[in-house]
Amino acid sequence: MGRSQLRFLALVGAVLMVVAACGSTSSGPAAKQVKVGLVTDVGGLNDKSFNHLAYVGLQKAIADFHVKGDVTESKTGDDYVPNLTSYASKNYDLVIGVGFLMQEAVGKVSGSFPNVHFAIIDGAGTDASGKDLQHSNVESLFFKEQDAGAMVGVIAGMLEKDKKAPGNTNVISAVGGVSIPPVNHYIAGYKWAATMEDPGIKVLVGYSNDFTDPAKCKSIAQSQIGAKSEILFQVAGGCGLGVLQAAGSAKVYSIGVDADQKDADASVIASALKKVDQATYTAIKNVVNNQFKSGALTFSISNDGAGYSLDNIQLPADIQAELDRVQAAIKAGSMTPPADIPA
Amino acid sequence: MSVITDILQLLLTANLWQVALVSAVLLLLPALGGVISERSGVVNIAMEGMMLTGAFFAVWADLIWHSPWIAVLVAMVAGGLMALIHAVVSIRFRADQIVSGIAINIFAAGLTVFLVRAIYGLQDVGHVVPAEALPNWDVPVLSAIPFIGQVVFQQNVVVYIALILLVVVEIVLFRTRLGLRIRAVGEHPQAADTAGLNVYLIRYGAVITSGLLSGLAGAFLAIGVSNTFVPNMTDGRGYIALAAMIFGKWTPRGAFVACIIFGLGEAIYANNSTIHVSQYLLSMLPYLITLVVLAGLVGRSTPPAADGIPYAAGSE
Numbered sequence: 001m002g003r004s005q006l007r008f009l010a011l012v013g014a015v016l017m018v019v020a021a022c023g024s025t026s027s028g029p030a031a032k033q034v035k036v037g038l039v040t041d042v043g044g045l046n047d048k049s050f051n052h053l054a055y056v057g058l059q060k061a062i063a064d065f066h067v068k069g070d071v072t073e074s075k076t077g078d079d080y081v082p083n084l085t086s087y088a089s090k091n092y093d094l095v096i097g098v099g100f101l102m103q104e105a106v107g108k109v110s111g112s113f114p115n116v117h118f119a120i121i122d123g124a125g126t127d128a129s130g131k132d133l134q135h136s137n138v139e140s141l142f143f144k145e146q147d148a149g150a151m152v153g154v155i156a157g158m159l160e161k162d163k164k165a166p167g168n169t170n171v172i173s174a175v176g177g178v179s180i181p182p183v184n185h186y187i188a189g190y191k192w193a194a195t196m197e198d199p200g201i202k203v204l205v206g207y208s209n210d211f212t213d214p215a216k217c218k219s220i221a222q223s224q225i226g227a228k229s230e231i232l233f234q235v236a237g238g239c240g241l242g243v244l245q246a247a248g249s250a251k252v253y254s255i256g257v258d259a260d261q262k263d264a265d266a267s268v269i270a271s272a273l274k275k276v277d278q279a280t281y282t283a284i285k286n287v288v289n290n291q292f293k294s295g296a297l298t299f300s301i302s303n304d305g306a307g308y309s310l311d312n313i314q315l316p317a318d319i320q321a322e323l324d325r326v327q328a329a330i331k332a333g334s335m336t337p338p339a340d341i342p343a
Numbered sequence: 344m345s346v347i348t349d350i351l352q353l354l355l356t357a358n359l360w361q362v363a364l365v366s367a368v369l370l371l372l373p374a375l376g377g378v379i380s381e382r383s384g385v386v387n388i389a390m391e392g393m394m395l396t397g398a399f400f401a402v403w404a405d406l407i408w409h410s411p412w413i414a415v416l417v418a419m420v421a422g423g424l425m426a427l428i429h430a431v432v433s434i435r436f437r438a439d440q441i442v443s444g445i446a447i448n449i450f451a452a453g454l455t456v457f458l459v460r461a462i463y464g465l466q467d468v469g470h471v472v473p474a475e476a477l478p479n480w481d482v483p484v485l486s487a488i489p490f491i492g493q494v495v496f497q498q499n500v501v502v503y504i505a506l507i508l509l510v511v512v513e514i515v516l517f518r519t520r521l522g523l524r525i526r527a528v529g530e531h532p533q534a535a536d537t538a539g540l541n542v543y544l545i546r547y548g549a550v551i552t553s554g555l556l557s558g559l560a561g562a563f564l565a566i567g568v569s570n571t572f573v574p575n576m577t578d579g580r581g582y583i584a585l586a587a588m589i590f591g592k593w594t595p596r597g598a599f600v601a602c603i604i605f606g607l608g609e610a611i612y613a614n615n616s617t618i619h620v621s622q623y624l625l626s627m628l629p630y631l632i633t634l635v636v637l638a639g640l641v642g643r644s645t646p647p648a649a650d651g652i653p654y655a656a657g658s659e
Contacts (some may be wrong), residue, residue, distance in 0.1 A: 044456060046467075048467050073456075087524075173616060204617065206613075206616030207615060209623075212575045213578035214568070214571060214575050215369070215564055219610060239573075241571055242569055245569065262569075263470075266471060
C-alpha cells in the first residue's frame with residue numbers, strides 16, 4: 001500500500017468526520033444562500049479554545065442569517081492548503097482559516113482565488129517569510145490578547161500585593177504553548193499588569209512547545225511551583241489543562257485562557273477571554289451584508305472582543321474596583337498593555 | 344556558563360528526578376511492549392496508537408464507573424484489541440508489518456476523535472476528579488530515605504507497577520523457558536516450528552501483550568498524570584518508546600536506560616522558565632544526548648533475525 005493510498009484513507013476518514021460534525025446545517029432560501037467554509041488548524045474542534053469558539057460563531061451565524069456552513073478539520077499542517085482550496089474551488093462566498101498557523105496557506109490560496117472572500121483568525125494572508133501579501137480578498141481578524149492578559153494580570157498582581165494569595169511568595173508565572181504572537185500577547189499583558197500592581201513581583205515564563213499534551217504542561221507547571229509560583233496562567237490550549245491540574249494538586253491558583261475554564265479545575269480563579277466566536281460571527285455578518293473589508297479587523301476590550309471571567313474565587317472589593325478602573329482606562333485609551341513581553 | 348551550572352544544580356534536586364521518572368515510565372511501558380513483540384519477530388510501531396486508544400478508554404470508563412482500576416482494565420483491553428488487529432493483519436494475513444502499524448496509528452487518532460465527538464459532542468470530555476484518578480502512594484519507611492525516597496518511593500502506583508514489570512519482563516525473556524521460546528520464534532521460526540513450538544500462538548501472545556502494556560501506559564497518561572483526554576495527547580511517546588527499544592538493543596534493561604535519559608531531558612526542559620537559555624536549545628537536549636550516547640557508547644544495534652518477516656509454515 002503506497003503513500004497515496006494512505007492519504008486517500010486519511011481523506012475518507014476526514015470526510016466522514018466532517019459529515020458527522022455537520023449534521024445540523026440549516027437550509028435557507030436556496031437561491032442566494034451565502035456559503036461559508038470553516039477550516040480548523042491541527043487543534044481540531046474539541047480544543048475547548050479558538051477552533052471550538054470559531055465553530056460556535058459559525059453555528060450562531062447559521063441560525064441568524066441562514067447561511068450554509070461547512071467545517072473541515074485539518075489533521076496536519078499539510079492539509080491547510082488542500083482544505084482551503086476545496087472550499088474556494090467550490091465557490092464558497094467566505095472561507096475562514098482558524099489560527100496563526102494557517103497564515104501562509106491563506107496567503108497562497110487567496111492569491112489563486114481572487115473572487116472568493118477569505119478571513120483568517122489570528123493572522124494575515126502571508127508569503128513563506130511571514131510578510132503580509134495584503135490581498136484585497138483577505139480579512140484579518142486580530143485580537144488584542146494583551147487586553148485580556150492585562151485583566152488577569154491585575155488580579156494576580158493585586159492578590160500578591162494584598163497578601164491574599166495562597167502562600168504570599170510574590171512569585172507568579174505563565175506557561176505558553178509556543179512562542180508565537182497570539183500567545184506572547186497574553187503573557188505580555190499579564191506580566192505588564194501584574195508588575196504595575198505589585199512592582200516587586202517576580203513573573204516566570206515557560207513554554208511547552210506543544211498545544212495538545214497536558215502531561216508536558218504539567219511538568220512545566222510543577223517546576224514553576226517548585227520555584228515558588230502560586231498563580232499560574234496557562235496559554236497553551238489543551239496542553240495547558242495540565243497547568244490547571246498541577247495548580248489544583250499543589251493547592252495554588254491558576255488562570256484559564258481563551259474560553260471560561262471555570263469547570264476545568266477548582267484552582268481556576270479567572271479566565272482570560274478571547275471571543276473568537278464573536279469575530280467569526282462578525283466576519284460572516286459582513287459578507288452577508290456585503291460589507292466585507294480587506295485588511296485588519298481588531299477585537300479588543302473596547303469592542304468586547306476580549307475580556308475576563310471571574311471563576312472559583314470571591315474577589316475583595318478593592319481588586320474588583322481596580323479591575324473596573326483598568327478596564328475603563330484601556331477602553332479610554334489612557335492605558336495600553338504592550339504586545340511584547342516586558343523585560 | 345551559568346546555563347551549565349543551572350543544569351548541574353538542577354540535577355542535584357530530587358524534584359527533577361521525580362518528574363523524570365514519571366516521564367520515563369510513560370515511555371518504558373510501551374517500550375517493554377515493543378521489546379516483547381519484536382523479540383517474537385513482529386515489528387510493532389503501533390504503540391502510539393494503542394496508547395492513545397488506552398488513554399481515551401481509561402477516561403471514558405473512569406467517568407462512567409468512577410474507579411481507576413476498572414478504567415485501567417478497560418484501557419488495557421482496548422490497547423490489547425488494537426494489538427489484536429495488528430496481530431491478525433501481520434501474522435494471519437502476513438501483511439507488511441510497518442504499514443499495518445502506521446494504519447493502526449492513523450486509525451487510533453481518527454477513532455478517538457470520532458468517539459469524543461460521538462459521545463461528548465463538542466463539549467469538553469470532562470475531568471477525572473483526583474479521588475478517582477490513579478493514586479500516588481508513598482511506600483512506608485522507604486519513602487523517608489533522603490533523596491532516593493522522594494525520587495523512587497513517593498510516586499504514582501503505576502510507576503511501581505512499571506518498575507516491577509521491567510524486572511519481570513527481563514527475567515521472563517532471558518531466564519525462563521517461555522522467554523527462550525519467544526526469542527527462538529523471533530530468531531529462527533522454522534527451527535522453532537520444527538522443534539514443536541506453535542509460532543503463531545507465541546507471536547499472537549507477544550503482540551497482544553504489547554497492546555496491554557501500551558494501554559496501561561495510556562491509562563497512566565490520561566488518568567494518572569493528565570486527568571482528562573485531549574485528542575493526540577500521547578504526542579509521539581509511542582515513537583520515542585520505539586527509539587528507546589532500539590537504543591536498548593531490544594532488551595528491557597537497555598530500553599529502561601534509554602527511557603531514563605529521555606525522561607531526564609524532558610524534566611530538564613520543563614524547567615525552561617528558570618534556566619536562562621533559548622527554550623529551543625533546551626528542547627534539543629534529550630535528542631542531542633541520545634545521538635551522542637548512541638554513537639559513542641551503544642554501538643551497533645541488531646534486531647532479532649526474523650523481526651518483521653511473516654512466518655508461513657513450510658516456507659523457507
